[in-house]
Amino acid sequence: MGxxxxxxxxxxxxxxxxxxxxxxxxxxxxxATQLNPTxxxxxxxxxxxxxxxxxxxxxxxxxxPAKKVYMSCEIQGNVFEATVIDEGKGMxxxxxxxxPFYTTMPGTERSGMGFSVMEAFMDGLVVESTPGRGTKxxxxxxxxxxxxxx
Amino acid sequence: MQLANxxxxxxxxxxxxxxxxxxxxxxxxxxxxxxxxxxxKDLILDMSGVTFMDSSGIGIVLGRYRRxxxxxxxxxxxxxxxxxxxILRMAGVLGLVERK
Numbered sequence: 001m002g003x004x005x006x007x008x009x010x011x012x013x014x015x016x017x018x019x020x021x022x023x024x025x026x027x028x029x030x031x032a033t034q035l036n037p038t039x040x041x042x043x044x045x046x047x048x049x050x051x052x053x054x055x056x057x058x059x060x061x062x063x064x065p066a067k068k069v070y071m072s073c074e075i076q077g078n079v080f081e082a083t084v085i086d087e088g089k090g091m092x093x094x095x096x097x098x099x100p101f102y103t104t105m106p107g108t109e110r111s112g113m114g115f116s117v118m119e120a121f122m123d124g125l126v127v128e129s130t131p132g133r134g135t136k137x138x139x140x141x142x143x144x145x146x147x148x149x150x
Numbered sequence: 151m152q153l154a155n156x157x158x159x160x161x162x163x164x165x166x167x168x169x170x171x172x173x174x175x176x177x178x179x180x181x182x183x184x185x186x187x188x189x190x191k192d193l194i195l196d197m198s199g200v201t202f203m204d205s206s207g208i209g210i211v212l213g214r215y216r217r218x219x220x221x222x223x224x225x226x227x228x229x230x231x232x233x234x235x236x237i238l239r240m241a242g243v244l245g246l247v248e249r250k
Contacts, residue, residue: 018172021171044233050202050204058172110209111209111241
């Protein structure tokens, strides 16, 4: 970091429809390219965003297209941060929901690995949820090659 | 995502091309299962054309693994790489499903 430290912020609101899963991850990845990430880092970001947005649409809003998903991304130095928020049904027990293979939708081939993927593919993951109010997921990833040029 | 298949005896190879996520998982599942007539014993999913896959892919692969087991057949994966391989490895799927 240092004098050339990048700071940037963007916000996006979109309908809770599954077509927007690819839209959201493409936007987040395009924003993250400012940090000159490797292809693997970019792929990790796309995957984690896809998981968070899918959770918001499928679990938060039960696929209700009238609802809105809120995504914001921020760059601070070489750290990329993404926040995905829904104002849906929320979770009673966040730690249980974050257990690998835990799913509230057995029989649908939903794997229950969404949070595990977010944890594995990003450096930081914080999940806040209130039943009846919604869920906020904040993920951070340190990108290796930025700010080393001074 | 596009699916193309190649049949050789009792073996069916399906090439998946494009992005695999929750949005298209149900269609992919339905198309794959529609390709499985009673004579297919080996199903090979060629993942070399998959440009993106999230955890929806775990369900697709595990679901087909179970389906092939139910009919005394086998599932194989080929052409794995990138996020698809990382996710399937993380979920322990590569310990179950053989690679070709």
